[in-house]
Amino acid sequence: MTIREFKMPDVGEGLTEAEILKWYVQPGDTVTDGQVVCEVETAKAAVELPIPFDGVVHALLFEEGTTVDVGQVIISVQTGDAGAGAPVQTAAAPVAEAAAAAAPAEEPVAEARQPVLVGYGVSTASTKRRPRKATAATAAQNGTAAPAAPVLPAVPAQPTGERPLAKPPVRKLAKDLGIDLASVVPTGDGGVVTREDVHAAAAAAIAPQAVPAVAAPVAAQAQAQAPVAEAAVTETSARETRIPVKGVRKVTAQAMVGSAFTAPHVTEFITLDVTRTMKLVQELKDDPDLAGLRINPLLLIAKAVLVAIRRNPDVNASWDEAAQEIVLKHYVNLGIAAATPRGLIVPNIKDAHAKTLGELSESLSSLVATARDGKTSPADMQNGTITITNVGVFGVDTGTPILNPGESAILAVGAIKLQPWVHKGKVKPRQVTTLALSFDHRLIDGELGSKFLADIAAVLEHPRRLITWS
Incomplete structure (x- = not known):
């Protein structure tokens, strides 16, 4: 045995x-x-x-x-x-x-x-x-020995005069945040400076008096300040509660900060009449050939985005920082932002451009159900190209969304409301919404971004273009 x-x-x-x-x-x-x-x-x-x-x-x-x-x-x-x-x-x-x-x-x-x-x-x-955070403090409070995982000695800061070890994206982040890498205490294996180290240094520079409480403790501080860090995480009072940031929420926060400081964001807006699209949604729901499929406005909005990408293929791209190249994608992995109990995630529909309306509906339904159950796999969130976030479900008119890292654009869909609208020369109640498109200005200039957003709106105002433009 x-x-x-x-x-x-x-x-x-x-x-x-x-x-x-x-x-x-x-x-x-x-x-x-x-x-x-x-x-x-x-x-x-x-x-x-x-x-x-x-x-x-x-x-x-x-x-x-x-x-x-x-x-x-x-x-x-x-x-x-x-x-x-x-x-x-x-x-x-x-x-x-x-x-x-x-x-x-x-x-x-x-x-x-x-x-x-x-x-x-x-x-x-x-x-x-790498060392476990606050391991010694936790063991001391519980009155037990430290767990089996060994706590390694803290990695010292880079010696004066030596070039700090860091990957190119981390160096770029430090440059964007105005942080001198030589002043950052590394916590990565072999003395490598990580993104978390840079963010911690930035937080310390902004609010030095609050560093022990809010900045991520570096390895050199872990033992000396472990009791303080542990108390900051677990203390609950009548006035405030501190919640550890980890898992999905942690990586989302890091990704959004990285995206906001890396890609130059531009956001454009358009308000449009989607009355015809809402009528088509109802007609499709009543179509026996589509029985059993989930038909909703998001489905037709997704289809409109795919049609607009076909007419403006240069928007479907990514920026390769290392090679200094724009990479045009001949496929669309359409991301759908989903709010889950574990935080915001963005799974994507692989090869959405090649799917029929029925197949797209099935993929959307599966994506939403899997996300709600917390079963979305890491592979489902990799290699997205463009994302849709539907803030309208919360009654919000629009927003200025931040790009999902590595993607070229994200479309925010606002609430669809009955509003007075000039239709055929007369003011009538119509179903109206506002779309907001944020895009990476390194990849998409104002003309291309405007044409792309206008084409999405044109399809939703006159959904017959789903056929004539396909």
């Missing part, structure tokens, strides 16, 4: 950590290959993890609500495979992990090959891990 270990996999596109939301098994339970053992939440979505071997659960190494780095062991299983899996690890495991983590960087630690789960990919990161 041996003990096999199952490590937190990379559940999509290079994510580095995930929070364990729920365990579906307990020690002593029998598990089989492919059985879901837990649900985790990454920075993008909630995902169920199946285990890739049979056996009896030996131990759950992390409690629900714990954030775990990719590559850390989360569950051990007693199996009958004498020669398979990792060696038995009992009380000596934390010592072994700490020794491995302390090994010099030039001597990589040997690691057993992780079984590859379908759709998860393989993490190529070494066993070196």
